[in-house]
Amino acid sequence: MVAIVDYGVGNLFSLKSSLTNIGADVVVTSDKEVLKNADHIILPGVGAFEDAAKKLRDSGLDIVIKELASAGKPLMGICLGMQLLFDKSFEYGEHDGLGLIKGVIKPIKDVVSENYKIPHIGWNPLIFKGDPSPIFSEIKDGDCVYFVHSYYACECDESVIATTEYCTELTAAVSNKNVYGCQFHPEKSGKIGLQILKSFIKIKENN
Amino acid sequence: MITKRIIPCLDVRDGRVVKGVNFEGLSDVSSPISLAKYYSECGADELVFYDITASSDGRKLFTDILCETAKSVFIPLTVGGGINTVEDFDRVLKCGADKVSVNSGAIRNPSLIYEAAKIYGDQCVVISADVKRVDGVFRVFAKGGRENTGMEAIEWIKRCVGNGAGEVVLNSIDTDGVKKGFDLEMLDAVCNVVNVPVIASGGAGKIDDFITLFKTLPKVDAGLAASIFHFGEVKISDLKNEMAKANIPTRLT
Numbered sequence: 001m002v003a004i005v006d007y008g009v010g011n012l013f014s015l016k017s018s019l020t021n022i023g024a025d026v027v028v029t030s031d032k033e034v035l036k037n038a039d040h041i042i043l044p045g046v047g048a049f050e051d052a053a054k055k056l057r058d059s060g061l062d063i064v065i066k067e068l069a070s071a072g073k074p075l076m077g078i079c080l081g082m083q084l085l086f087d088k089s090f091e092y093g094e095h096d097g098l099g100l101i102k103g104v105i106k107p108i109k110d111v112v113s114e115n116y117k118i119p120h121i122g123w124n125p126l127i128f129k130g131d132p133s134p135i136f137s138e139i140k141d142g143d144c145v146y147f148v149h150s151y152y153a154c155e156c157d158e159s160v161i162a163t164t165e166y167c168t169e170l171t172a173a174v175s176n177k178n179v180y181g182c183q184f185h186p187e188k189s190g191k192i193g194l195q196i197l198k199s200f201i202k203i204k205e206n207n
Numbered sequence: 208m209i210t211k212r213i214i215p216c217l218d219v220r221d222g223r224v225v226k227g228v229n230f231e232g233l234s235d236v237s238s239p240i241s242l243a244k245y246y247s248e249c250g251a252d253e254l255v256f257y258d259i260t261a262s263s264d265g266r267k268l269f270t271d272i273l274c275e276t277a278k279s280v281f282i283p284l285t286v287g288g289g290i291n292t293v294e295d296f297d298r299v300l301k302c303g304a305d306k307v308s309v310n311s312g313a314i315r316n317p318s319l320i321y322e323a324a325k326i327y328g329d330q331c332v333v334i335s336a337d338v339k340r341v342d343g344v345f346r347v348f349a350k351g352g353r354e355n356t357g358m359e360a361i362e363w364i365k366r367c368v369g370n371g372a373g374e375v376v377l378n379s380i381d382t383d384g385v386k387k388g389f390d391l392e393m394l395d396a397v398c399n400v401v402n403v404p405v406i407a408s409g410g411a412g413k414i415d416d417f418i419t420l421f422k423t424l425p426k427v428d429a430g431l432a433a434s435i436f437h438f439g440e441v442k443i444s445d446l447k448n449e450m451a452k453a454n455i456p457t458r459l460t
Contacts, residue, residue: 013303017278119330122209123458144458148330
């Protein structure tokens with residue numbers, strides 16, 4: 001079973017539909033027991049970092065997610081959900097994340113020239129870093145995925161598995177052992193995105 | 208390098224796609240769900256569903272169809288038509304829309320964009336403007352292009368973006384339906400004053416019109432069209448191959 005963490009942030013309709021479409025047994029939940037029993041956990045998110053991080057903390061889901069991830073359960077953060085995996089974000093102030101991936105979140109406008117539009121929105125090709133990650137095992141370097149974001153992950157070189165070019169190279173996906181993060185939206189990236197989700201749910205828990 | 212988007216627009220009334228549709232191999236050519244799947248599979252980068260229903264029954268049907276479509280189409284979906292309140296945003300976003308485009312609703316209620324952007328984020332709010340030259344000035348038209356609001360278009364679009372619209376669809380009434388190419392002059396004027404994605408609409412008649420658009424105005428992010436795609440006059444796969452050949456950044460599937 002794949003559990004999508006429901007912590008009151010954003011719209012989970014497309015994510016749930018995409019997982020159903022690839023044949024996953026999927027549940028949208030904020031129940032800690034359900035999360036513990038899931039084979040895979042997906043942490044979604046759109047909106048502002050501070051608000052989302054607070055909602056995770058207030059619900060106590062932050063502790064459960066950290067425990068389960070540390071115990072080896074495959075976890076994927078998507079978009080803001082990916083950013084929450086990091087140590088901290090500098091979106092409107094300075095806010096702590098889950099600390100599952102080393103690095104920080106900063107505004108894209110700090111690193112791209114003025115004529116680049118913010119948010120970075122649209123289809124952009126992936127540039128693989130190192131050996132292809134297990135979540136990219138069935139797709140190719142150069143395949144396009146769909147991005148919508150104004151902040152990006154940095155100071156995280158050792159965990160970057162893909163970047164994308166937008167004036168400079170922005171972090172597109174990261175991993176640290178069983179923890180994965182996609183800045184783009186696999187649930188909106190057509191066949192390529194569905195394939196990434198398919199590969200993720202094939203990853204086995206390592207105990 | 209971000210790719211240029213190609214966006215078919217489906218006008219939906221009472222649950223069916225209007226404007227004649229002519230496709231081989233599609234059993235139900237006026238079903239929005241079948242058409243959306245077809246476009247998604249042949250490489251469309253995004254879909255716009257435009258609700259032109261007048262009745263509340265029709266609106267309910269539209270919402271149901273949107274949900275059905277979003278269950279099986281995994282590319283970005285933008286919804287427009289009949290969006291007048293934040294509740295309308297909520298209604299279509301819950302059904303799987305990613306972006307919501309406002310037009311007359313923003314003209315009637317100028318705070319709509321600001322309110323919606325505050326709740327759902329700038330990336331979610333699209334200002335769709337119907338613009339026509341009147342005595343040499345770009346004017347904003349309301350009610351599907353029938354009513355001159357008297358507002359100067361460039362200032363209006365700037366204001367909408369300032370209020371939080373994260374994307375602009377510029378429909379040129381002057382070139383719409385003429386099929387002789389996009390309104391490059393009008394698009395250029397808008398691109399020069401906003402720093403959010405601009406989607407060109409109105410005037411595409413053939414593949415070359417898209418090539419000219421992206422070559423002449425590199426700041427334009429996407430091209431939108433309806434009937435030339437629905438009638439099969441331009442096939443999206445052919446269009447994208449030609450764009451790639453012309454060295455326009457393109458997503459090939």
